[in-house]
Amino acid sequence: GDQVEQSPSALSLHEGTGxxxxxxxxxxxxxxxxxxxxxxxxxxxxxxxxxxxKENGRLKSTFNSKESYSTLHIRDAQLEDSGTYFCAAEVLNNNAPRFGAGTKLSVKP
Amino acid sequence: NSKVIQTPRYLVKGQGQKAKMRCIPEKGHPVVFWYQQNKNNEFKFLINFQNQEVLQQIDMTEKRFSAECPSNSPCSLEIQSSEAGDSALYLCASKQGNTEVFFGKGTRLTVV
Structure with a gap:
């Protein structure tokens, strides 16, 4: 079965929100x-x-292996953040990363 | 931020024609992956290599897909007899070891 469950499938944000x-x-x-x-x-x-x-600018991500999840936080969203975001996870080294279904993010003025 | 080079960027083939795409992994990256991303954005793993050796591959019993990563030459993915359902974005990626994977810009194949 699917090993990577990504949510939400779509997300709409106004500029400046997160x-x-x-x-x-x-x-x-x-x-x-x-x-x-x-x-x-x-x-x-x-x-x-x-x-x-890890944090980089307006983005922050967490990975909890024991509880089997990862999150990506976006703050102060900008128009250029629009796109589709994917997580991809590895079971073992050199095994092909398994992708989630993606989250389509639309940032509106 | 990626130095993986894929050619061509776009490829149009008629049904039954051969389609070949190439990938130059980042220098020093011995592990190479090929994925197919369909129009629904779903990623399908196809095959991966460590140096010239196949590590994993999906069941290519259709035998229409073949791939190789010869030494001192680009890696390649070839579809022997293209079908409409093969239309997709083909993505190549490479990595060094226990590190992140870097993707090329992809080859968008359209089978008409």
């Missing part, structure tokens, strides 16, 4: 990555975590 995206895992994952995919299809690396929390 929200959280979540991925739940149905098996123990070794590491998780978060990507933003732009309208041209390019995947931009946001975070790579084996545990704990």
């Amino acid at each position: 929200s959280a995206l979540r991925c739940n895992f149905t098996t123990t994952m070794r590491a998780v990555q978060w990507f933003q995919q732009n309208s041209r299809g390019s995947l931009i690396n946001l975070f790579y975590l084996a545990s704990g929390t």
Whole structure:
């Protein structure tokens, strides 16, 4: 069955507001990555975590391996944050990361 | 931030034609992945390599898909006889070890 459950599938935010995206895992994952995919299809690396929390500007991500989830928090959303966000998690090293279904984020003025 | 190079960016083939796409992983990255992303944005893992050796692959019993990563040459993914359902974005990625994966910009295949 699906090992990476991502929610929500779509999210609409006004500029300046924030929200959280979540991925739940149905098996123990070794590491998780978060990507933003732009309208041209390019995947931009946001975070790579084996545990704990990382922050970069207006984005913050947490990975809790024991409780099998990861979150991506966006604050002070900007128009350029629009796109589709994916989490991808690895079971074992060199195994192919398994992707969530994505969250389509629309940021409105 | 990625240095993975995929060519061509766009590929249009007729049904039954061969479609070949290439990927140059980042220098020093021995692990290479190929994914297919369909129009619903779903990612499907196809195959991965460590150096020239296949690590994992999906059941390609259709035998229409083949891939290789020869030494000193780009990696490649080839569809022997394209079908309409193969239309998708094909993404190549590489990584060094216990590190993050970097993706190329993809090859968007349209089978007409």
